[in-house]
Amino acid sequence: MAKLELxxxxxxxxxxxxxxxxxxxxxxxxxxxxxxxxxxxxRDAGNGSWGCVSVLxxxxxxxxxxxxxxxxxxxxxxxxxxxSTAVWERDGDSGxxxxxxxxxxxxxxxxxxxxxxxxxxxxxxxxxxSVWIWEVxxxxxxxxxxxxxxxxxxxxxxQWHPSEELxxxxxxxxxxxxxxxxxxxxxxxxxxxxxxxxVWGIDFNETxxxxxxxxxxxxxxxxxxxxxxxxxxxxGYRQDPRWKCVHTIQDLHERTIYAVSxxxxxxxxxxxxxxxxxxxxxxxRIFNMQQEAMTDENAPKFETIVTLSNAHGQSDVNSVRWCxxxxxxxxxxxxGDDCVVRLWRYVYT
Amino acid sequence: MSTxxxxxxxxxxxxxxxxxxxxxEDEDESVADPFDSEEIFELIRHINxxxxxxxxxxxxxxxxxxxxxxNDKHHILVRFTPTIPHCSMATLIGLCIRVRLLRSLxxxxxxxxxxxxxxxxxxxxxxxxxxxxxxxxxxxxNSHLLEVVNQxxxxxxxx
Numbered sequence: 108m109a110k111l112e113l114x115x116x117x118x119x120x121x122x123x124x125x126x127x128x129x130x131x132x133x134x135x136x137x138x139x140x141x142x143x144x145x146x147x148x149x150r151d152a153g154n155g156s157w158g159c160v161s162v163l164x165x166x167x168x169x170x171x172x173x174x175x176x177x178x179x180x181x182x183x184x185x186x187x188x189x190x191s192t193a194v195w196e197r198d199g200d201s202g203x204x205x206x207x208x209x210x211x212x213x214x215x216x217x218x219x220x221x222x223x224x225x226x227x228x229x230x231x232x233x234x235x236x237s238v239w240i241w242e243v244x245x246x247x248x249x250x251x252x253x254x255x256x257x258x259x260x261x262x263x264x265x266q267w268h269p270s271e272e273l274x275x276x277x278x279x280x281x282x283x284x285x286x287x288x289x290x291x292x293x294x295x296x297x298x299x300x301x302x303x304x305x306v307w308g309i310d311f312n313e314t315x316x317x318x319x320x321x322x323x324x325x326x327x328x329x330x331x332x333x334x335x336x337x338x339x340x341x342x343g344y345r346q347d348p349r350w351k352c353v354h355t356i357q358d359l360h361e362r363t364i365y366a367v368s369x370x371x372x373x374x375x376x377x378x379x380x381x382x383x384x385x386x387x388x389x390x391x392r393i394f395n396m397q398q399e400a401m402t403d404e405n406a407p408k409f410e411t412i413v414t415l416s417n418a419h420g421q422s423d424v425n426s427v428r429w430c431x432x433x434x435x436x437x438x439x440x441x442x443g444d445d446c447v448v449r450l451w452r453y454v455y456t
Numbered sequence: 457m458s459t460x461x462x463x464x465x466x467x468x469x470x471x472x473x474x475x476x477x478x479x480x481e482d483e484d485e486s487v488a489d490p491f492d493s494e495e496i497f498e499l500i501r502h503i504n505x506x507x508x509x510x511x512x513x514x515x516x517x518x519x520x521x522x523x524x525x526x527n528d529k530h531h532i533l534v535r536f537t538p539t540i541p542h543c544s545m546a547t548l549i550g551l552c553i554r555v556r557l558l559r560s561l562x563x564x565x566x567x568x569x570x571x572x573x574x575x576x577x578x579x580x581x582x583x584x585x586x587x588x589x590x591x592x593x594x595x596x597x598n599s600h601l602l603e604v605v606n607q608x609x610x611x612x613x614x615x
Contacts, residue, residue: 123593141593169597172590188594216594234594261591279588305588323588361529362566381566381589421530421564423589444563 109412111385111439111451115157119146124442126366127428128174128183134432135160136440137183138448139171145185145195147204148448150435157450166193166206173219173264178226182207186217192231194249207247212239212254219264223272228252230274232262238276238286240293253293255286263307268315269371275318277306283320283330285350296347299330301355307364308378313371317407318350321364321378327388329354329407354407360384370429372436375453376409379424385441387413387453413453419443462540465508468516470501490527491561493520496534499560502612503552506545506604511611515539517549522572530564532557535572546576550586551595552608 122141129136134150144164150157169188176183183195183204192210197203214235221230229241229249238255261279268274274286283299283306304323311318318330332348362381369376376388391408418424422444430438437453497520501513512518522535534553538546550569557567570583585591595601 170593188597218590234591263590279584305584 109387109453109455111387111413111415111418112454113449114438114452115450117148117157117159117448117450118446119159119162120144120446120448122170122446123423123444124425124446124448125170126173126426127440127442127448128176129428129431129440130176131178131180131431133180134430134435136428136430137174137176138426138440138442139174139185140446141170142446143167143169143171143187145171145174145183146448148450160202161204163195163204163206166195166209167191169216172217175220175222177222178224182222182226184220184222184229186220186231188216190215190217190233192217192220192229194229194247196247208249210241210249210251212251213237218262219266221265221267221274223267223274224270225272228267228272230265230267230276232265232276234261236260236262236278238262238265238274238284240274240286252291255293255295257284257295257298258282263305264309266309266311269311269313270315273315275309275311277309277320279305281306281322281324283309283318283350285347287347297350299350299352301328301352302326305363308367310367310369310376312369313374317353317369319367319369319376321359321367321380323363325358325360325362325364325380327356327359327364327367327376327378327409328352329409354409356388356409356411359386359388359411365423366426366428368428368439370436371431372429372433375429377427377429377439379418379427379441381423383417383419383421383424385413385415385418385424385427385439385451386411415451418449418451419445419447462507462543465510465515465539467510467514470511470513491525491532491565493523493525496523496525496532496557499612500534500553500556503549503556504608504611506548506552506608512536512549512553518553529566531566531568532561533568533570535570537572537575541575541577543576546571546578546582547585548604548608550582551592551601552605554586554592555596555605556609556612 120140124140139145147161149160167187173186185193194208195204196207213233216234232238240253241249244250258278259280264277281302285297287296302322306322308321330350331353333351360380360382364380366379379385426442439451503512524533569586
Protein backbone atom coordinates (compact mmCIF):
# COMPACT_ATOMS: atom_id res chain seq x y z
CA MET A 108 0.00 0.00 0.00
CA ALA A 109 1.30 3.38 -0.99
CA LYS A 110 0.44 6.50 0.98
CA LEU A 111 1.49 10.05 1.72
CA GLU A 112 2.85 10.71 5.20
CA LEU A 113 2.85 14.26 6.53
CA UNK A 114 6.42 15.50 7.09
CA UNK A 115 5.76 19.14 7.90
CA UNK A 116 2.91 21.62 8.18
CA UNK A 117 4.32 25.02 7.37
CA UNK A 118 2.42 28.14 8.38
CA UNK A 119 3.24 31.79 7.88
CA UNK A 120 1.41 32.93 4.77
CA UNK A 121 -1.62 35.06 5.60
CA UNK A 122 -3.56 34.43 2.39
CA UNK A 123 -4.12 31.52 0.00
CA UNK A 124 -0.89 29.95 -1.24
CA UNK A 125 -0.84 29.80 -5.04
CA UNK A 126 2.29 27.95 -6.02
CA UNK A 127 5.52 26.18 -5.12
CA UNK A 128 9.01 26.01 -6.67
CA UNK A 129 11.76 23.67 -5.50
CA UNK A 130 15.39 24.75 -5.60
CA UNK A 131 17.30 22.64 -8.19
CA UNK A 132 20.21 21.67 -5.93
CA UNK A 133 19.33 22.41 -2.29
CA UNK A 134 16.65 20.96 0.02
CA UNK A 135 14.78 24.24 -0.14
CA UNK A 136 11.63 25.55 -1.83
CA UNK A 137 9.75 28.79 -2.36
CA UNK A 138 6.01 29.44 -2.08
CA UNK A 139 4.04 32.50 -3.16
CA UNK A 140 0.72 33.81 -2.02
CA UNK A 141 -2.17 36.24 -2.16
CA UNK A 142 -0.44 37.96 0.78
CA UNK A 143 2.02 39.46 -1.80
CA UNK A 144 4.99 37.62 -0.34
CA UNK A 145 7.29 34.73 -1.17
CA UNK A 146 8.49 32.49 1.62
CA UNK A 147 11.59 30.33 1.39
CA UNK A 148 11.43 27.06 3.36
CA UNK A 149 14.55 25.07 4.10
CA ARG A 150 15.47 21.78 5.66
CA ASP A 151 17.64 22.14 8.71
CA ALA A 152 20.73 20.02 8.03
CA GLY A 153 21.04 19.32 11.76
CA ASN A 154 17.68 17.92 12.85
CA GLY A 155 16.04 17.54 9.42
CA SER A 156 13.11 19.80 10.32
CA TRP A 157 11.66 22.30 7.84
CA GLY A 158 11.17 26.00 8.52
CA CYS A 159 10.91 29.42 6.93
CA VAL A 160 14.29 31.06 6.34
CA SER A 161 13.32 34.14 4.30
CA VAL A 162 10.31 36.28 3.48
CA LEU A 163 10.44 38.30 0.26
CA UNK A 164 7.72 40.91 0.56
CA UNK A 165 8.91 44.18 -0.92
CA UNK A 166 8.67 43.76 -4.68
CA UNK A 167 5.05 43.19 -5.62
CA UNK A 168 1.96 45.26 -4.95
CA UNK A 169 -0.51 42.46 -5.61
CA UNK A 170 -0.87 38.65 -5.39
CA UNK A 171 2.21 36.65 -6.38
CA UNK A 172 0.83 33.91 -8.56
CA UNK A 173 3.90 31.91 -9.56
CA UNK A 174 7.59 31.50 -8.76
CA UNK A 175 10.50 29.60 -10.37
CA UNK A 176 14.18 29.04 -9.62
CA UNK A 177 16.76 29.35 -12.39
CA UNK A 178 18.44 25.99 -13.22
CA UNK A 179 21.63 27.02 -11.38
CA UNK A 180 19.56 28.00 -8.35
CA UNK A 181 21.07 31.45 -8.14
CA UNK A 182 17.97 33.35 -9.29
CA UNK A 183 14.29 33.26 -8.38
CA UNK A 184 11.62 34.75 -10.66
CA UNK A 185 8.21 35.77 -9.32
CA UNK A 186 5.09 36.58 -11.40
CA UNK A 187 2.46 38.86 -9.97
CA UNK A 188 -1.06 40.14 -10.56
CA UNK A 189 0.59 43.61 -10.53
CA UNK A 190 1.58 42.87 -14.18
CA SER A 191 5.29 42.56 -13.39
CA THR A 192 7.79 39.75 -12.99
CA ALA A 193 10.61 40.21 -10.49
CA VAL A 194 13.97 38.45 -10.55
CA TRP A 195 15.75 37.88 -7.24
CA GLU A 196 19.34 36.93 -6.62
CA ARG A 197 20.57 34.85 -3.72
CA ASP A 198 23.55 36.17 -1.87
CA GLY A 199 25.86 33.18 -1.47
CA ASP A 200 27.17 34.29 1.93
CA SER A 201 24.05 35.52 3.72
CA GLY A 202 21.53 33.40 1.80
CA UNK A 203 19.35 36.51 1.56
CA UNK A 204 17.42 37.30 -1.62
CA UNK A 205 17.65 40.68 -3.26
CA UNK A 206 15.51 42.01 -6.13
CA UNK A 207 17.74 42.34 -9.20
CA UNK A 208 15.30 43.36 -11.87
CA UNK A 209 11.61 43.92 -12.56
CA UNK A 210 10.31 42.85 -15.97
CA UNK A 211 7.44 44.95 -17.23
CA UNK A 212 5.37 44.88 -20.38
CA UNK A 213 2.33 42.68 -19.81
CA UNK A 214 -0.92 44.61 -19.84
CA UNK A 215 -2.34 42.88 -16.79
CA UNK A 216 -1.90 39.98 -14.34
CA UNK A 217 1.13 37.77 -14.96
CA UNK A 218 0.02 34.19 -14.26
CA UNK A 219 3.14 32.10 -14.61
CA UNK A 220 6.90 32.19 -15.06
CA UNK A 221 9.36 29.47 -16.17
CA UNK A 222 13.12 29.24 -16.87
CA UNK A 223 14.51 27.31 -19.83
CA UNK A 224 16.86 24.41 -19.06
CA UNK A 225 19.92 26.44 -20.05
CA UNK A 226 18.89 29.34 -17.84
CA UNK A 227 19.31 31.71 -20.78
CA UNK A 228 15.59 32.23 -21.37
CA UNK A 229 12.61 33.11 -19.25
CA UNK A 230 8.95 32.83 -20.28
CA UNK A 231 6.00 34.66 -18.75
CA UNK A 232 2.27 34.61 -19.58
CA UNK A 233 -0.63 36.80 -18.68
CA UNK A 234 -4.36 37.46 -18.70
CA UNK A 235 -3.53 39.74 -21.65
CA UNK A 236 -3.48 36.47 -23.71
CA SER A 237 0.21 36.73 -24.54
CA VAL A 238 3.33 34.68 -23.82
CA TRP A 239 6.60 36.61 -23.59
CA ILE A 240 10.08 35.17 -24.07
CA TRP A 241 12.88 37.03 -22.29
CA GLU A 242 16.60 36.60 -22.74
CA VAL A 243 19.07 36.97 -19.91
CA UNK A 244 21.58 39.36 -21.49
CA UNK A 245 23.61 40.46 -18.51
CA UNK A 246 24.02 40.22 -14.78
CA UNK A 247 20.70 41.95 -14.16
CA UNK A 248 19.57 42.67 -17.67
CA UNK A 249 16.64 40.99 -19.40
CA UNK A 250 15.49 41.66 -22.91
CA UNK A 251 12.17 40.70 -24.47
CA UNK A 252 12.85 38.50 -27.50
CA UNK A 253 9.31 37.74 -28.53
CA UNK A 254 5.67 38.45 -27.72
CA UNK A 255 3.52 35.50 -28.73
CA UNK A 256 -0.15 36.28 -29.17
CA UNK A 257 -1.87 33.20 -30.49
CA UNK A 258 -3.93 32.21 -27.47
CA UNK A 259 -7.43 33.63 -27.59
CA UNK A 260 -7.78 33.95 -23.82
CA UNK A 261 -6.01 34.34 -20.49
CA UNK A 262 -2.82 32.20 -20.46
CA UNK A 263 -2.60 30.25 -17.19
CA UNK A 264 0.77 28.53 -17.29
CA UNK A 265 4.07 28.30 -19.16
CA GLN A 266 6.51 25.42 -18.77
CA TRP A 267 9.83 24.85 -20.58
CA HIS A 268 10.93 21.46 -21.80
CA PRO A 269 13.43 19.78 -19.40
CA SER A 270 16.33 19.95 -21.88
CA GLU A 271 15.35 21.60 -25.17
CA GLU A 272 14.38 25.18 -25.96
CA LEU A 273 10.75 24.26 -26.40
CA UNK A 274 7.96 25.94 -24.45
CA UNK A 275 4.45 24.76 -23.62
CA UNK A 276 1.63 27.10 -22.59
CA UNK A 277 -1.83 26.33 -21.19
CA UNK A 278 -4.84 28.61 -21.41
CA UNK A 279 -8.40 29.56 -20.49
CA UNK A 280 -9.13 29.00 -24.20
CA UNK A 281 -8.92 25.22 -23.39
CA UNK A 282 -5.78 24.81 -25.51
CA UNK A 283 -2.13 23.96 -25.01
CA UNK A 284 0.39 25.44 -27.42
CA UNK A 285 3.94 24.38 -28.19
CA UNK A 286 6.44 27.10 -29.10
CA UNK A 287 9.77 26.75 -30.89
CA UNK A 288 12.49 28.98 -32.18
CA UNK A 289 13.78 29.25 -35.72
CA UNK A 290 16.58 31.75 -36.25
CA UNK A 291 15.44 34.08 -33.43
CA UNK A 292 11.87 33.77 -34.62
CA UNK A 293 9.56 32.16 -32.07
CA UNK A 294 6.48 30.49 -33.47
CA UNK A 295 3.65 28.19 -32.42
CA UNK A 296 4.57 24.74 -33.76
CA UNK A 297 1.49 22.94 -32.48
CA UNK A 298 -1.88 23.47 -30.80
CA UNK A 299 -3.10 20.63 -28.59
CA UNK A 300 -6.87 20.29 -28.65
CA UNK A 301 -8.84 17.94 -26.44
CA UNK A 302 -9.55 19.61 -23.12
CA UNK A 303 -13.07 21.00 -22.92
CA UNK A 304 -12.38 23.65 -20.28
CA UNK A 305 -9.54 25.80 -18.91
CA VAL A 306 -6.17 24.05 -18.85
CA TRP A 307 -4.61 24.96 -15.48
CA GLY A 308 -1.48 22.86 -15.26
CA ILE A 309 1.12 21.21 -17.47
CA ASP A 310 4.35 19.32 -16.81
CA PHE A 311 6.82 17.32 -18.86
CA ASN A 312 8.25 13.97 -17.85
CA GLU A 313 11.98 13.60 -17.18
CA THR A 314 13.04 13.14 -20.79
CA UNK A 315 10.52 15.59 -22.19
CA UNK A 316 8.98 13.11 -24.64
CA UNK A 317 5.64 13.32 -22.82
CA UNK A 318 3.52 16.13 -21.44
CA UNK A 319 0.77 15.84 -18.81
CA UNK A 320 -2.03 18.40 -18.55
CA UNK A 321 -4.89 19.01 -16.09
CA UNK A 322 -8.03 21.04 -16.51
CA UNK A 323 -11.30 22.41 -15.24
CA UNK A 324 -12.82 19.52 -17.24
CA UNK A 325 -11.50 17.21 -14.43
CA UNK A 326 -9.35 15.11 -16.75
CA UNK A 327 -5.65 14.37 -16.77
CA UNK A 328 -4.31 14.03 -20.31
CA UNK A 329 -1.03 12.67 -21.61
CA UNK A 330 0.48 13.93 -24.86
CA UNK A 331 3.33 12.66 -26.99
CA UNK A 332 4.97 14.00 -30.15
CA UNK A 333 4.10 11.94 -33.14
CA UNK A 334 6.22 12.52 -36.20
CA UNK A 335 5.04 9.46 -38.10
CA UNK A 336 2.14 11.16 -39.89
CA UNK A 337 4.02 14.21 -40.99
CA UNK A 338 3.70 15.09 -44.64
CA UNK A 339 5.06 18.55 -44.03
CA UNK A 340 8.36 17.93 -45.78
CA UNK A 341 6.82 17.53 -49.21
CA UNK A 342 4.87 20.73 -48.75
CA GLY A 343 7.90 22.64 -47.58
CA TYR A 344 6.56 23.26 -44.09
CA ARG A 345 8.53 22.96 -40.93
CA GLN A 346 8.79 19.34 -39.90
CA ASP A 347 7.71 19.71 -36.31
CA PRO A 348 6.10 16.67 -34.74
CA ARG A 349 2.43 16.89 -33.85
CA TRP A 350 1.62 16.22 -30.20
CA LYS A 351 -1.07 13.63 -29.86
CA CYS A 352 -3.19 12.79 -26.81
CA VAL A 353 -2.21 9.20 -25.99
CA HIS A 354 -4.14 8.72 -22.76
CA THR A 355 -6.93 10.46 -20.85
CA ILE A 356 -8.05 9.82 -17.29
CA GLN A 357 -11.66 11.01 -17.04
CA ASP A 358 -13.15 12.32 -13.80
CA LEU A 359 -9.85 12.05 -11.95
CA HIS A 360 -10.96 14.69 -9.45
CA GLU A 361 -14.49 15.75 -8.49
CA ARG A 362 -13.83 19.42 -9.17
CA THR A 363 -11.34 21.55 -11.14
CA ILE A 364 -7.79 20.13 -11.25
CA TYR A 365 -5.37 22.99 -10.67
CA ALA A 366 -1.96 21.35 -10.66
CA VAL A 367 0.12 18.48 -11.98
CA SER A 368 3.72 17.58 -11.18
CA UNK A 369 5.67 14.84 -12.93
CA UNK A 370 8.62 13.66 -10.82
CA UNK A 371 11.92 13.73 -12.69
CA UNK A 372 13.33 11.36 -10.03
CA UNK A 373 10.86 8.47 -10.04
CA UNK A 374 8.29 9.22 -12.76
CA UNK A 375 5.35 9.52 -10.37
CA UNK A 376 2.67 12.07 -11.18
CA UNK A 377 0.85 14.13 -8.56
CA UNK A 378 -2.34 16.11 -9.16
CA UNK A 379 -4.41 18.39 -6.93
CA UNK A 380 -7.54 20.43 -7.17
CA UNK A 381 -10.66 22.10 -5.87
CA UNK A 382 -12.01 18.82 -4.44
CA UNK A 383 -9.36 19.12 -1.67
CA UNK A 384 -7.66 15.94 -2.92
CA UNK A 385 -4.10 15.10 -3.86
CA UNK A 386 -3.63 12.06 -6.11
CA UNK A 387 -0.59 10.07 -7.13
CA UNK A 388 -0.62 8.36 -10.50
CA UNK A 389 1.85 5.80 -11.78
CA UNK A 390 2.43 3.96 -15.01
CA UNK A 391 0.49 0.72 -14.87
CA ARG A 392 2.54 -2.32 -14.00
CA ILE A 393 -0.21 -4.83 -14.61
CA PHE A 394 -0.44 -5.92 -18.19
CA ASN A 395 -4.03 -5.98 -19.30
CA MET A 396 -4.21 -8.07 -22.45
CA GLN A 397 -7.72 -7.07 -23.45
CA GLN A 398 -7.28 -3.38 -22.81
CA GLU A 399 -3.95 -3.40 -24.56
CA ALA A 400 -5.42 -4.93 -27.67
CA MET A 401 -8.13 -2.30 -27.89
CA THR A 402 -5.83 0.68 -28.20
CA ASP A 403 -2.59 1.95 -29.65
CA GLU A 404 0.00 -0.56 -28.54
CA ASN A 405 2.47 2.19 -27.74
CA ALA A 406 0.06 4.14 -25.57
CA PRO A 407 1.04 3.95 -21.91
CA LYS A 408 -1.52 3.23 -19.21
CA PHE A 409 -1.68 4.93 -15.85
CA GLU A 410 -3.38 4.18 -12.55
CA THR A 411 -4.14 6.13 -9.41
CA ILE A 412 -2.16 4.66 -6.52
CA VAL A 413 -2.87 7.20 -3.79
CA THR A 414 -5.90 9.39 -3.08
CA LEU A 415 -5.36 11.76 -0.20
CA SER A 416 -8.63 13.45 0.76
CA ASN A 417 -8.73 16.79 2.55
CA ALA A 418 -4.99 17.32 2.14
CA HIS A 419 -5.54 20.92 3.22
CA GLY A 420 -8.63 20.40 5.32
CA GLN A 421 -11.69 21.61 3.48
CA SER A 422 -9.71 23.93 1.23
CA ASP A 423 -8.76 23.78 -2.45
CA VAL A 424 -5.25 22.50 -3.17
CA ASN A 425 -3.64 24.92 -5.64
CA SER A 426 -0.19 23.46 -6.21
CA VAL A 427 1.77 20.21 -5.95
CA ARG A 428 5.47 19.82 -6.67
CA TRP A 429 7.82 16.87 -6.32
CA CYS A 430 11.30 17.56 -4.96
CA UNK A 431 13.82 17.30 -7.84
CA UNK A 432 16.71 16.02 -5.68
CA UNK A 433 17.51 12.30 -5.91
CA UNK A 434 17.96 12.06 -2.16
CA UNK A 435 14.55 13.63 -1.46
CA UNK A 436 12.66 12.43 -4.54
CA UNK A 437 9.83 11.06 -2.41
CA UNK A 438 8.99 14.50 -0.99
CA UNK A 439 5.91 16.28 -2.30
CA UNK A 440 5.06 19.87 -1.38
CA UNK A 441 1.42 21.04 -1.56
CA UNK A 442 -0.15 24.48 -1.10
CA GLY A 443 -3.75 25.40 -0.38
CA ASP A 444 -6.41 28.01 0.11
CA ASP A 445 -5.98 27.41 3.87
CA CYS A 446 -2.74 29.52 3.72
CA VAL A 447 -0.76 26.41 4.69
CA VAL A 448 2.09 24.64 2.91
CA ARG A 449 2.44 20.93 3.56
CA LEU A 450 5.27 18.58 2.90
CA TRP A 451 4.52 14.88 2.40
CA ARG A 452 6.62 11.78 1.97
CA TYR A 453 5.53 9.05 -0.42
CA VAL A 454 5.88 5.74 1.39
CA TYR A 455 5.19 2.19 0.30
CA THR A 456 4.41 -0.30 3.05
CA MET B 457 -24.98 55.90 -14.88
CA SER B 458 -26.81 58.04 -17.44
CA THR B 459 -28.26 55.45 -19.83
CA UNK B 460 -29.31 52.21 -18.32
CA UNK B 461 -29.18 48.98 -20.26
CA UNK B 462 -32.62 48.01 -19.18
CA UNK B 463 -34.26 51.34 -18.40
CA UNK B 464 -37.64 49.97 -17.46
CA UNK B 465 -37.30 46.63 -15.76
CA UNK B 466 -40.25 44.62 -14.52
CA UNK B 467 -40.46 44.80 -10.76
CA UNK B 468 -41.65 41.72 -8.96
CA UNK B 469 -43.44 41.58 -5.67
CA UNK B 470 -41.18 40.24 -2.98
CA UNK B 471 -42.09 37.53 -0.56
CA UNK B 472 -44.04 38.88 2.41
CA UNK B 473 -42.34 36.38 4.56
CA UNK B 474 -39.55 38.45 6.05
CA UNK B 475 -36.97 36.21 7.58
CA UNK B 476 -37.26 32.58 8.34
CA UNK B 477 -39.96 30.86 10.29
CA UNK B 478 -38.17 29.19 13.13
CA UNK B 479 -38.83 25.52 13.57
CA UNK B 480 -38.41 23.70 16.88
CA GLU B 481 -35.27 21.88 15.65
CA ASP B 482 -33.60 25.25 14.89
CA GLU B 483 -33.42 25.86 18.62
CA ASP B 484 -32.04 22.44 19.39
CA GLU B 485 -28.25 22.71 19.59
CA SER B 486 -27.80 18.94 19.46
CA VAL B 487 -29.34 18.62 16.00
CA ALA B 488 -27.15 19.19 12.94
CA ASP B 489 -28.34 22.31 11.19
CA PRO B 490 -27.33 22.14 7.54
CA PHE B 491 -27.89 25.03 5.17
CA ASP B 492 -31.01 25.01 3.06
CA SER B 493 -31.91 27.03 -0.03
CA GLU B 494 -34.02 29.38 2.05
CA GLU B 495 -31.01 30.45 4.08
CA ILE B 496 -28.83 30.92 1.01
CA PHE B 497 -31.60 32.90 -0.64
CA GLU B 498 -31.87 35.08 2.45
CA LEU B 499 -28.17 35.97 2.04
CA ILE B 500 -28.50 37.14 -1.54
CA ARG B 501 -32.07 38.39 -2.01
CA HIS B 502 -31.27 41.86 -0.70
CA ILE B 503 -28.23 42.44 -2.93
CA ASN B 504 -28.79 45.64 -4.85
CA UNK B 505 -28.79 45.65 -8.63
CA UNK B 506 -25.75 47.55 -10.01
CA UNK B 507 -28.02 49.80 -12.09
CA UNK B 508 -31.30 50.15 -10.25
CA UNK B 509 -32.20 50.95 -6.65
CA UNK B 510 -33.87 47.56 -6.50
CA UNK B 511 -32.86 44.23 -5.05
CA UNK B 512 -32.06 41.09 -7.04
CA UNK B 513 -35.26 39.61 -5.63
CA UNK B 514 -37.36 42.57 -6.79
CA UNK B 515 -35.97 42.15 -10.30
CA UNK B 516 -36.53 38.38 -10.15
CA UNK B 517 -32.79 37.92 -10.85
CA UNK B 518 -32.50 35.74 -7.80
CA UNK B 519 -35.04 33.09 -6.87
CA UNK B 520 -35.00 30.50 -4.15
CA UNK B 521 -35.99 27.75 -6.62
CA UNK B 522 -32.74 28.31 -8.51
CA UNK B 523 -30.57 27.46 -5.52
CA UNK B 524 -29.55 23.88 -4.83
CA UNK B 525 -27.49 22.47 -2.01
CA UNK B 526 -25.71 19.21 -1.38
CA ASN B 527 -24.80 19.34 2.30
CA ASP B 528 -22.96 16.02 2.24
CA LYS B 529 -20.59 17.32 -0.41
CA HIS B 530 -20.62 20.89 0.93
CA HIS B 531 -21.68 22.04 -2.49
CA ILE B 532 -23.94 24.96 -3.35
CA LEU B 533 -25.14 25.87 -6.82
CA VAL B 534 -26.68 29.31 -7.23
CA ARG B 535 -28.29 30.14 -10.54
CA PHE B 536 -29.57 33.60 -11.36
CA THR B 537 -31.52 35.12 -14.23
CA PRO B 538 -30.27 38.36 -15.79
CA THR B 539 -33.14 40.79 -16.53
CA ILE B 540 -32.29 40.80 -20.25
CA PRO B 541 -30.37 38.19 -22.32
CA HIS B 542 -27.65 40.65 -23.36
CA CYS B 543 -27.18 42.13 -19.89
CA SER B 544 -23.59 43.30 -19.63
CA MET B 545 -23.98 43.44 -15.86
CA ALA B 546 -24.40 39.65 -15.58
CA THR B 547 -20.82 38.95 -14.50
CA LEU B 548 -20.91 41.81 -12.00
CA ILE B 549 -24.16 40.51 -10.50
CA GLY B 550 -22.67 37.02 -10.31
CA LEU B 551 -19.55 38.41 -8.69
CA CYS B 552 -21.67 40.18 -6.06
CA ILE B 553 -23.43 36.89 -5.27
CA ARG B 554 -20.08 35.12 -5.05
CA VAL B 555 -18.57 37.72 -2.73
CA ARG B 556 -21.64 37.73 -0.50
CA LEU B 557 -21.47 33.94 -0.09
CA LEU B 558 -17.67 33.99 0.27
CA ARG B 559 -18.02 36.37 3.21
CA SER B 560 -20.98 34.64 4.83
CA LEU B 561 -20.56 30.89 4.47
CA UNK B 562 -18.13 28.58 6.26
CA UNK B 563 -15.02 27.85 4.21
CA UNK B 564 -15.99 24.22 3.62
CA UNK B 565 -18.65 25.18 1.07
CA UNK B 566 -17.76 25.04 -2.60
CA UNK B 567 -19.94 27.46 -4.49
CA UNK B 568 -20.76 27.38 -8.19
CA UNK B 569 -22.55 30.36 -9.69
CA UNK B 570 -24.23 30.21 -13.07
CA UNK B 571 -26.80 32.13 -15.05
CA UNK B 572 -29.95 30.04 -15.40
CA UNK B 573 -30.06 28.03 -18.58
CA UNK B 574 -30.95 29.99 -21.69
CA UNK B 575 -31.16 33.32 -19.83
CA UNK B 576 -28.10 34.95 -21.34
CA UNK B 577 -26.63 35.03 -24.81
CA UNK B 578 -23.08 34.63 -23.46
CA UNK B 579 -24.09 32.01 -20.92
CA UNK B 580 -20.94 29.89 -21.28
CA UNK B 581 -18.54 32.84 -21.10
CA UNK B 582 -20.27 34.36 -18.07
CA UNK B 583 -20.33 31.01 -16.24
CA UNK B 584 -16.70 30.32 -17.04
CA UNK B 585 -15.53 33.66 -15.72
CA UNK B 586 -17.61 33.50 -12.53
CA UNK B 587 -16.19 30.10 -11.62
CA UNK B 588 -12.52 30.84 -12.34
CA UNK B 589 -11.24 31.56 -8.85
CA UNK B 590 -8.03 33.11 -10.12
CA UNK B 591 -9.93 35.70 -12.14
CA UNK B 592 -12.31 36.31 -9.24
CA UNK B 593 -9.29 36.87 -6.95
CA UNK B 594 -7.75 39.28 -9.46
CA UNK B 595 -11.04 41.14 -9.87
CA UNK B 596 -11.36 41.61 -6.12
CA UNK B 597 -7.90 43.19 -5.99
CA ASN B 598 -9.22 45.92 -8.28
CA SER B 599 -10.22 48.64 -5.81
CA HIS B 600 -12.74 50.29 -8.12
CA LEU B 601 -14.53 47.03 -8.82
CA LEU B 602 -14.45 46.06 -5.15
CA GLU B 603 -16.09 49.37 -4.28
CA VAL B 604 -18.91 48.74 -6.78
CA VAL B 605 -19.41 45.23 -5.34
CA ASN B 606 -19.46 46.60 -1.80
CA GLN B 607 -22.09 49.16 -2.77
CA UNK B 608 -24.30 46.42 -4.19
CA UNK B 609 -23.80 44.41 -1.01
CA UNK B 610 -24.39 47.33 1.36
CA UNK B 611 -28.12 46.57 1.37
CA UNK B 612 -27.49 43.02 2.58
CA UNK B 613 -25.77 43.92 5.81
CA UNK B 614 -27.80 42.83 8.79
CA UNK B 615 -29.03 45.75 10.74
